[in-house]
Amino acid sequence: MFKFGFTEEQLMLRDMVFDFAENELKPVAAKIDHDEKIPDEIIKKIGELGLLGAAFPEEYGGSGFGEVGYCLVQEGIGSACLSTATFVGAHVSIGTNSIYIGGDEELKQRYLPLLTSGQKIAAFALTEQGAGSDAFNLKTKAELDGNEWVINGEKLWITNGPIADVFAVYARTKKGISAFVVEKGTPGFTPGAPEKKMGIKGSQTSTLTFDNVRVPKENMIGREGHGFLIAMKTLDAGRLGLGAACLGGMKSLLKMTTQYAKERKQFDQPIANFQSVQNMLAEMAMEIYVVESILYRTAVDYDDKTMIGRQAAMVKHIASEASCKVADLAMQVHGGMGFSKELPIERYYRDARINKIFEGTNEIQKGIIARDVLKRNGQM
Amino acid sequence: MNILVCISRVPDTASRILVGSDGKNIDTQGIKFVVNPYDEFAIEEGLRLREKNGGTVTAIVVGTEASKDVLRTALAMGVDKAVLVKGKEPDDSFYVAKNLAEYAKGISPDLILLGRQSVDYDSRQMASALGELLGLPSISVVSKLTIENGKATAEKDIEGGKEVVEASLPCLISCQKGLNDPRYPKLPDIMKAKSKPIEEIVPIETQNKVTILGMSMPSKKRVGKILGAEDSDIDELVKLLHEEAKVI
Numbered sequence: 001m002f003k004f005g006f007t008e009e010q011l012m013l014r015d016m017v018f019d020f021a022e023n024e025l026k027p028v029a030a031k032i033d034h035d036e037k038i039p040d041e042i043i044k045k046i047g048e049l050g051l052l053g054a055a056f057p058e059e060y061g062g063s064g065f066g067e068v069g070y071c072l073v074q075e076g077i078g079s080a081c082l083s084t085a086t087f088v089g090a091h092v093s094i095g096t097n098s099i100y101i102g103g104d105e106e107l108k109q110r111y112l113p114l115l116t117s118g119q120k121i122a123a124f125a126l127t128e129q130g131a132g133s134d135a136f137n138l139k140t141k142a143e144l145d146g147n148e149w150v151i152n153g154e155k156l157w158i159t160n161g162p163i164a165d166v167f168a169v170y171a172r173t174k175k176g177i178s179a180f181v182v183e184k185g186t187p188g189f190t191p192g193a194p195e196k197k198m199g200i201k202g203s204q205t206s207t208l209t210f211d212n213v214r215v216p217k218e219n220m221i222g223r224e225g226h227g228f229l230i231a232m233k234t235l236d237a238g239r240l241g242l243g244a245a246c247l248g249g250m251k252s253l254l255k256m257t258t259q260y261a262k263e264r265k266q267f268d269q270p271i272a273n274f275q276s277v278q279n280m281l282a283e284m285a286m287e288i289y290v291v292e293s294i295l296y297r298t299a300v301d302y303d304d305k306t307m308i309g310r311q312a313a314m315v316k317h318i319a320s321e322a323s324c325k326v327a328d329l330a331m332q333v334h335g336g337m338g339f340s341k342e343l344p345i346e347r348y349y350r351d352a353r354i355n356k357i358f359e360g361t362n363e364i365q366k367g368i369i370a371r372d373v374l375k376r377n378g379q380m
Numbered sequence: 381m382n383i384l385v386c387i388s389r390v391p392d393t394a395s396r397i398l399v400g401s402d403g404k405n406i407d408t409q410g411i412k413f414v415v416n417p418y419d420e421f422a423i424e425e426g427l428r429l430r431e432k433n434g435g436t437v438t439a440i441v442v443g444t445e446a447s448k449d450v451l452r453t454a455l456a457m458g459v460d461k462a463v464l465v466k467g468k469e470p471d472d473s474f475y476v477a478k479n480l481a482e483y484a485k486g487i488s489p490d491l492i493l494l495g496r497q498s499v500d501y502d503s504r505q506m507a508s509a510l511g512e513l514l515g516l517p518s519i520s521v522v523s524k525l526t527i528e529n530g531k532a533t534a535e536k537d538i539e540g541g542k543e544v545v546e547a548s549l550p551c552l553i554s555c556q557k558g559l560n561d562p563r564y565p566k567l568p569d570i571m572k573a574k575s576k577p578i579e580e581i582v583p584i585e586t587q588n589k590v591t592i593l594g595m596s597m598p599s600k601k602r603v604g605k606i607l608g609a610e611d612s613d614i615d616e617l618v619k620l621l622h623e624e625a626k627v628i
Contacts, residue, residue, distance in 0.1 A: 008449065008452065008574065009452075009570050009571055009573070009574045012452065012453060012456060012565065012570045012573070013567060013570055015414075016456075016564050016565050016567075016570065019564060020564050048566070049564055049566050049567065050566045050567030050568050050569075051567065053567065053568075054567055058568070058571075062568075063567040063568040063570070063571045064571055065567065065571065069567075
């Protein structure tokens with residue numbers, strides 16, 4: 001029998017993270033957007049509560065909630081602040097996960113407890129000028145010199161770049177693409193200034209420059225030449241977290257929009273009485289229901305190790321398109337007030353848009369899905 | 381220092397409450413239940429006192445099998461032990477107080493903490509009833525608490541101000557908003573809470589002293605009437621307040 005439902009501890013996790021989001025994050029979300037920075041004390045609290053370790057096993061400092069738990073965390077955080085959800089996503093599901101998925105035991109023991117507890121912040125460094133959607137086309141190089149790898153090149157659009165301590169860096173070596181851990185402060189390694197962006201402004205994104213950056217041999221994540229596989233597996237997990245953050249944002253938008261539609265009067269009655277407004281609320285609710293259903297179904301498959309790549313790609317595509325649509329409808333119902341900075345609708349609207357672009361554009365997601373459909377001769 | 385924290389399970393304050401089909405209970409369909417918000421202050425205060433002075437914190441609830449969820453929350457927040465007095469729906473203050481007192485007698489805690497009231501039935505009787513049944517000093521609506529040298533010094537809210545009172549331990553404190561900032565359970569503790577045991581005991585008292593005859597929704601707010609702004613309208617206003625609204 002196919003049954004949906006969270007366990008008691010998953011529900012407790014959900015209650016806790018939504019309480020935290022409501023009481024601690026929502027009140028500062030506008031400031032995070034304005035200041036283009038997440039306050040250090042918020043990052044500290046998120047770490048202390050164990051929110052950065054939800055997905056990982058206890059032996060690495062996590063709490064063993066798996067991907068479902070991680071998605072609940074991202075849904076809660078995304079409901080209040082998509083900048084903070086982006087920070088968490090880059091740290092957990094692509095930064096830390098690169099080491100968790102690809103690293104050997106020694107590397108995991110060395111880094112994971114520091115990362116799952118939030119004592120150190122992680123980032124994922126794959127994208128380059130000529131390697132965005134064409135992720136295989138990396139120019140950053142790593143060459144072995146004695147017991148050290150020497151890395152040269154430049155990365156672009158690295159979320160958490162200006163604030164991270166530990167970077168999972170992907171570079172070309174003799175045997176293909178390989179992954180390395182590079183720590184902040186390593187000579188020759190320079191994160192750039194935060195980029196100016198339309199949305200998720202509190203999440204800091206920058207370039208990374210590698211000028212003869214030397215890292216010990218042991219800092220290679222997994223085996224030489226396995227980097228691309230590690231990156232792709234890591235991104236699968238990232239796509240679910242992204243969907244979860246979109247879901248949280250959409251749920252907040254529906255709540256705010258419903259309340260507004262009941263309060264705002266035109267023609268001597270609440271606008272919620274008008275069918276055109278009701279249609280918009282119905283559209284929003286339907287999008288949310290679809291995303292919630294596919295997201296948690298896929299997260300359960302991920303934890304059962306039965307998920308296939310196209311499922312994550314579908315979640316990412318559907319959730320990001322839905323979140324842009326829901327933000328647009330929310331703004332339409334709110335009218336001028338939605339466009340005004342007085343309400344957070346315009347922030348959710350700006351923050352939603354990146355989701356169709358990062359962690360693989362939606363066009364790339366369709367490519368992943370279509371290749372898999374063709375490979376399986378149209379079998380679902 | 382051994383602390384007993386009495387908690388209750390109440391509908392989330394954000395829930396929309398409707399009366400059930402029997403007219404004597406609320407309709408629990410779709411209602412989310414939580415730890416009574418005032419009891420969260422009691423749990424937090426217990427944990428802080430334990431962190432400072434050592435000892436144990438035991439959380440107890442009088443309720444049904446369903447009440448285990450609030451005990452799990454208390455365990456995830458950090459209490460050492462959880463006890464469920466498993467019986468009928470706890471809809472009478474005496475029934476609850478008698479069963480809590482019975483357990484308290486058995487463990488003789490140094491301090492009993494509870495919320496100032498449960499936000500479901502709002503009877504506000506528990507601190508006094510428990511104090512009476514146990515013969516202990518009982519201080520209500522406390523917003524600041526210091527325990528030193530076997531004495532509790534408490535600041536409590538009174539009409540228009542504060543009052544500072546003192547009692548020797550063991551004693552009972554009912555907690556008010558402002559006493560502390562309850563912690564969020566940490567994820568590893570939520571995970572561990574599921575494997576911690578919950579002690580179940582049978583109620584000693586099984587009868588209510590007060591029985592609920594019926595429940596109804598508040599009558600809909602009547603639409604206000606606006607009279608003119610002239611002095612001559614005052615007579616009409618007084619007349620309506622007297623005869624129609626019957627408030628003067």
